[in-house]
Structure formats: structure tokens, C-alpha cells
Amino acid sequence: xxxxxxxxxxxxxxxxxxxxxxxxxxxxxxxxxxxxxxxxxxxxxxxxxxxxxxxxxxxxxxxxxxxxxxxxxxxxxxxxxxxxxxxxxxxxxxxxxxxxxxxxxxxxxxxxxxxxxxxxxxxxxxxxxxxxxxxxxxxxxxxxxxxxxxxxxxxxxxxxxxxxxxxxxxxxxxxxxxxxxxxxxxxxxxxxxxxxxxxxxxxxxxxxxxxxxxxxxxxxxxxxxxxxxx
Amino acid sequence: xxxxxxxxxxxxxxxxxxxxxxxxxxxxxxxxxxxxxxxxxxxxxxxxxxxxxxxxxxxxxxxxxxxxxxxxxxxxxxxxxxxxxxxxxxxxxxxxxxxxxxxxxxxxxxxxxxxxxxxxxxxxxxxxxxxxxxxxxxxxxxxxxxxxxxxxxxxxxxxxxxxxxxxxxxxxxxxxxxxxxxxxxxxxxxxxxxxxxxxxxxxxxxxxxxxxxxxxxxxxxxxxxxxxxxxxxxxxxxxxxxxxxxxxxxxxxxxxxxxxxxxxxxxxxxxxxxxxxxxxxxxxxxxxxxxxxxxxxxxxxxxxxx
Numbered sequence: 001x002x003x004x005x006x007x008x009x010x011x012x013x014x015x016x017x018x019x020x021x022x023x024x025x026x027x028x029x030x031x032x033x034x035x036x037x038x039x040x041x042x043x044x045x046x047x048x049x050x051x052x053x054x055x056x057x058x059x060x061x062x063x064x065x066x067x068x069x070x071x072x073x074x075x076x077x078x079x080x081x082x083x084x085x086x087x088x089x090x091x092x093x094x095x096x097x098x099x100x101x102x103x104x105x106x107x108x109x110x111x112x113x114x115x116x117x118x119x120x121x122x123x124x125x126x127x128x129x130x131x132x133x134x135x136x137x138x139x140x141x142x143x144x145x146x147x148x149x150x151x152x153x154x155x156x157x158x159x160x161x162x163x164x165x166x167x168x169x170x171x172x173x174x175x176x177x178x179x180x181x182x183x184x185x186x187x188x189x190x191x192x193x194x195x196x197x198x199x200x201x202x203x204x205x206x207x208x209x210x211x212x213x214x215x216x217x218x219x220x221x222x223x224x225x226x227x228x229x230x
Numbered sequence: 231x232x233x234x235x236x237x238x239x240x241x242x243x244x245x246x247x248x249x250x251x252x253x254x255x256x257x258x259x260x261x262x263x264x265x266x267x268x269x270x271x272x273x274x275x276x277x278x279x280x281x282x283x284x285x286x287x288x289x290x291x292x293x294x295x296x297x298x299x300x301x302x303x304x305x306x307x308x309x310x311x312x313x314x315x316x317x318x319x320x321x322x323x324x325x326x327x328x329x330x331x332x333x334x335x336x337x338x339x340x341x342x343x344x345x346x347x348x349x350x351x352x353x354x355x356x357x358x359x360x361x362x363x364x365x366x367x368x369x370x371x372x373x374x375x376x377x378x379x380x381x382x383x384x385x386x387x388x389x390x391x392x393x394x395x396x397x398x399x400x401x402x403x404x405x406x407x408x409x410x411x412x413x414x415x416x417x418x419x420x421x422x423x424x425x426x427x428x429x430x431x432x433x434x435x436x437x438x439x440x441x442x443x444x445x446x447x448x449x450x451x452x453x454x455x456x457x458x459x460x461x462x463x464x465x466x467x468x469x470x471x472x473x474x475x476x477x478x479x480x481x482x483x484x485x486x487x488x489x490x491x492x493x494x495x496x497x498x499x500x501x502x503x504x505x506x507x508x509x510x511x512x513x514x515x516x517x518x519x520x521x522x523x524x525x526x527x528x529x530x531x532x533x534x535x536x
Contacts, residue, residue, distance in 0.1 A: 029357075099349065136356050143354040 001202045004210030005053075008217065014041065016061070018137030020130050031057070031083070031141050032149060035064035042072045051075040051217050055202050056082055057138065060149070063186075067155040075220075076159065077213055078182070078189075079166040080174055080199045082147045084156070086181040094147045095173045098139065109199040111170035116200075156185040163189035164216045168197035168204065239281040239346050252285055260295050267300035274306040279350035287350075290324045297332035305332055308407055308427060308462075309339030312369065313362035314351035319389055321365070322372035326398045334399035339407035339427070340366055361386050373403040407460070413441040420445025420454060427460040435461065 005011050017037055018024025028034060038061065042050065050073050054062030059081020066076055087093045097105055106116035120128050165183040167176060176193070183191045192212065197204040234242060263273050275292040278284035286292055289307045296305045305328075315321050329336040342362050348355050364384050371380065372394050379393040398404055407425040410416055411434070419426045420442040428435055439459050446454035 139354065140356040143356070144352055 001206035001210050004207055005213060008210075008214035012045070012047070014038075016057075016137065018140065019134045021126075021133070024137055024140060029140060030149070031060050032064055032151075034141060035061055035068060038065050039069055048072050049074040051077065051213070053077040053079070053202075053213055054081060055079040056199060057142065059083060060142075060147075060152075063152060063156065063159065064149070066161060067152070067158045070159065070161055073161055075216060076161045076163040076186075077166060077216060078163065078186075079201055079209070080168050080171050080179065081165070081182060082142075082174065083149060084153045084182055084185065085145070085148045085150065086178050092146075093174070093178050096146070097173065098143075105173075108172040111168065111196050111198045111204055115204055153185060157187065159186050162216075162220050164212075165189055165191045166201055166209065166212055167191060167193050168199060168201035169193045169195055170198040173199045237346075238283055239278075240349055241280075242282055247282070247285070255285070260292075260299065263296060263303075264299050267296075267303040270302070272304040272306065273300065274308055276308055277311070278344075279347045290328070293324075293328045293336070294331070297328050297335075300332075300335075303335065304337055305335050306337040306407065307339050308337075309341030309409065311343040311347070311351070312340045312365040313342045313358045314347070314353045315365070316351075316353075318365040318368045318387055319372060319392060319394070322369040323394050325369070325404065326373055326394055326396055329398040329400055329404050330396045334404075336398075336400070336404040337407055337425075338404040339409075340369075341409055370403055370406075373398050409462075410438065413437055416441035417445035420447075420458075421449040423450060423458070425458055425460055427462055429462040430464070431461070 002011055002013055015022060016034060017028060028037070041047075042065075052062045052065065052073055052075070054060070054077065056079070059078040060083030062076055062078060063081070063083050066073060082094055085093055095108060100108070102116070102118075103113070106113035110116045118131070120131065123131070163183075163186045165179055167179045169176065171179075180191055183189045194201045194205055194208060194212070197209075202209045236242060266273055273296060275286065275289050275296070276284075277286050277289045277292075279287050289310055293305060293307055296303070307325075310321060310325070312318055312321055325336065325338055329338075340362070342358055343351075345355065348358075353361065364386050368382055368384070368387055368389075371382070372392055375392070376397065379391040382389045382392060405425065406422070407427055408419060409427045409429060410419060411428065411431060416426060416438045423446065426438070426442050428438055431438060442459060443454045446458065
């Protein structure tokens with residue numbers, strides 16, 4: 001998907017602190033904390049007119065960044081994003097992924113569950129270590145309140161960027177009701193389903209996902225100038 | 231009930247437990263603990279959550295009952311999952327009170343908890359070690375600070391005026407026990423001089439004990455006494471069904487007996503034909519190496535032979 005996206009401009013795809021091989025700095029324990037890291041990154045790289053694409057946890061991060069400081073941002077794509085609570089206190093909006101076995105998770109998260117299968121026992125050690133570290137870092141920052149920041153809903157009004165919600169319709173970790181409810185909290189945000197994809201539409205429909213993102217970059221009163229693309 | 235597709239733990243719905251039966255079981259076990267105290271045993275309690283396998287979901291209730299109902303037994307909690315509890319001040323108050331009511335018989339075990347019990351507390355498994363040690367540090371400070379309320383603004387816990395009443399009987403605080411399966415932790419526990427218990431660790435036990443002893447020697451400049459390490463097993467007793475039912479009907483201070491038994495104890499006719507008796511337990515305890523080895527040796531009383 002990143003390769004497809006890069007045909008339309010410069011792509012920066014950072015790995016979150018604590019994921020992959022990086023360390024989660026002490027004191028960085030929430031998604032809100034990590035959003036400051038990305039605000040720092042935007043300044044350090046002196047990026048402007050950035051189109052931020054966030055999938056799942058990435059969508060939550062994108063929203064946390066945007067409510068604080070959108071001055072270097074131009075567009076927001078939120079794909080099967082988590083981060084807010086739509087339902088009441090007894091309604092679980094998001095399936096408890098840490099109560100699922102891998103095959104149960106794949107059945108809910110993917111249009112084709114095979115897309116989620118990994119032969120962890122036979123992966124190179126660096127990859128299986130990264131997978132384990134990802135899982136640990138994700139749990140550290142998203143455990144409780146589960147997969148959301150109760151404060152974020154009250155801050156989304158601050159996002160005035162053109163926003164697109166892409167939604168893999170086969171997602172049964174999140175519901176479409178949740179997605180549309182989330183979309184409705186950001187002024188002017190559009191909701192576009194993606195078929196034959198679940199919770200990770202960028203994995204299951206990479207070409208279509210990239211096409212939609214680039215089309216979104218080109219639409220609107222001020223499409224992102226080509227000159228600013230690498 | 232309909233077929234349950236899950237485990238005995240976590241998601242077995244609690245509609246399948248009859249609260250009256252649960253009460254009967256609790257009272258039976260409290261009676262047996264009281265008997266154990268009378269026979270010279272020490273007693274250990276623990277807790278599990280959301281499971282049919284152990285309904286003691288809070289050690290504090292059991293410890294409270296034992297503090298009042300027993301007179302001589304050391305009462306070990308192994309353990310209190312302090313990394314799970316959101317309020318270690320409450321833990322400190324509870325444990326100090328139990329030490330006071332028991333007249334200084336509490337052995338205080340702190341544990342991190344087993345993986346399938348995180349759902350019950352909703353604490354984050356990532357970081358539980360850090361939570362555990364901060365709670366441990368806080369509880370010991372609460373038990374050993376006596377001059378003025380103190381402040382605590384840690385990574386996980388915040389308190390502004392800590393001054394627990396009552397404070398524990400045992401000085402400087404009840405003895406600390408904990409468990410581990412990890413050599414680095416074992417060495418640390420040796421340095422602290424805590425009792426280290428391992429659960430069913432089999433051939434892995436020796437390296438843990440060696441690490442403990444190395445840590446202890448390095449810090450205390452003398453070999454670790456034998457009572458610094460403990461080994462936990464599950465054991466099965468071969469009590470037959472009629473006896474199991476009869477044990478449930480035993481009550482303290484009496485002995486229910488088969489008429490043909492020759493044990494000379496005060497007897498009261500039990501409802502079932504054969505029983506495991508207080509005297510029988512006493513006879514077994516006498517034959518065991520010491521009262522503290524809970525061995526069920528073969529009883530020579532003909533009627534009670536297992």
C-alpha cells in the first residue's frame with residue numbers, strides 16, 4: 001500500500017515509539033503522550049501540508065495530533081479508527097482483542113481471515129520479536145480505558161481539516177455504527193465504505209486504499225499542491 | 231445448563247454456583263482450618279477470581295475469619311495480589327489490622343497474580359512488575375512510618391496523608407513472602423531476606439534456590455536459613471466419597487465416628503456410616519514427621535483405614 005501511495009507523493013511511514021525495535025520512553029504511557037512525539041516529529045522534519053493517514057490505533061493517534069495542532073496538517077484520513085467511546089457505559093464498542101485467540105481475532109478483523117495468519121513459530125527472530133513488542137506496546141498505551149481516550153470526544157470539534165473516514169465493511173472488531181458515529185463528531189467528515197476489507201483495509205485492499213487516499217488529496221477547494229510532493 | 235464453550239475460569243457464568251452451597255463450602259473449610267489450628271498446623275490462604283476452581287476471591291475475608299477463629303497457627307497469605315489492587319493503602323490497613331487481631335500471627339505474602347486473572351482487576355499486564363514493587367514499597371512504608379502522616383506521589387499511586395491505624399504488631403512489619411520463577415528475581419529476594427516460595431517448580435527449583443542463596447549470602451554475609459525458601463505442591467488425598475460427605479458434617483469440638491472405631495475420643499453418631507474423625511486426623515498428625523507436614527498417613531484404626 002505504501003508503494004502505491006508513494007506514486008502520488010512523498011510518504012513518511014514512522015513506526016511508533018515502543019513498536020518494532022524502538023523503545024517506549026519512560027513516561028510515555030498513553031496515546032495522548034505519543035501524539036506529542038509526532039508533533040515533535042512534524043517540527044523536526046519541518047513538514048507542512050501533511051495528509052495524515054491513520055488506521056485503527058493510527059486513527060486514534062491522528063485525531064490526538066490534530067486536536068492539539070493542525071497547523072502543519074492539510075487532511076486527515078481515519079480508517080477503521082479507534083479512540084472514542086460512542087456507546088453507553090455498559091456497551092462494549094470495541095471487541096476485547098486481548099480476550100481473543102489469534103484465530104478468533106482473524107475471523108473478526110479480516111474479510112479473509114487468512115490475511116491475518118502468521119507462522120510465528122517460524123518467523124525470523126527479529127520479526128517475531130517485533131510482533132511481540134508491538135503487542136506489548138499496544139497494550140501499554142491502550143489497555144484502560146479500553147482503546148479510547150474519554151476526553152477525545154470533547155476535543156474533536158477542534159479538528160477543522162477536511163477529513164475522510166475509510167471503513168472496511170467486514171470489520172467486526174468495530175461496527176459501522178461506531179465508525180459513522182465517530183465520523184459525525186468531526187465537522188464535515190465524509191464516510192466511505194471499502195468493500196472486501198475488514199479492520200485493516202490497507203492490508204486487504206492496498207491498491208484501492210491508496211487510490212482513495214490520493215483521490216482525497218486531490219479533492220476539495222485547496223488540493224495539496226504537487227510542488228509540495230517529493 | 232446449556233453447553234458452556236469456555237473455561238472453568240473467567241467466563242463460566244456465576245449463575246451456575248448456588249450461593250447457599252458456596253456458603254456451606256466456605257463454612258466447612260473454615261471449620262477445617264480451625265481444626266488444623268487445634269492440631270498444630272500452620273495455615274495458608276490464597277485467592278483466585280472468577281473461577282469455579284477457587285471461590286476465595288479475597289484473601290482478606292479468609293484472613294479475618296482466621297485471625298479471630300484460630301489461636302496458634304501462623305496465618306500465611308500467599309498471596310495478596312498487590313500489583314492488581316488499585317489502592318495499596320487499603321491493603322496496608324487490612325494487613326495491619328489482621329496482624330493486630332491475630333496477635334501477630336500474620337505472614338504477609340505479596341504476589342503478582344496469574345495471567346488469566348487480569349480480566350478481574352482490569353490492571354494492565356504490561357507494567358505489573360513496576361506496579362507490584364511500588365505497591366510493595368508503599369505498604370512497607372505505611373507499616374513502618376509512625377511519626378507523622380507521609381506523602382507518596384509515585385508513578386502509580388498518589389496519597390497525601392498516610393498514617394495507618396492500627397499499625398502492625400510484628401516489628402518492623404509482618405514477615406514478607408513472595409513467589410517467583412525467575413532467577414534474577416530469586417537473587418533479589420535473597421538480598422531482601424524474604425521467604426521465597428516456588429509453585430510446582432520441579433527440577434527448576436534448584437537454580438532458583440541457588441540464586442536466592444547467593445543473593446542472601448551477598449547481602450547478609452551468612453548462609454540463608456532453611457526457612458527462607460518454600461515449595462508449594464498440590465496434593466490429592468484419597469478420601470472416599472462417604473468420608474468426604476462426612477467431613478462436611480464435622481463440627482469443631484466433636485468427633486463423629488463409626489461405631490466400630492476404637493479411637494477413644496468423645497463421639498457423636500454421624501449421619502453417614504464412616505467418617506474421618508478429629509481423632510483420626512490427630513493420630514495421623516502424630517505419626518507424621520511433624521505436625522506441620524500435612525501428610526495423610528495410613529490410619530491403623532481399622533474402621534478408618536484409607
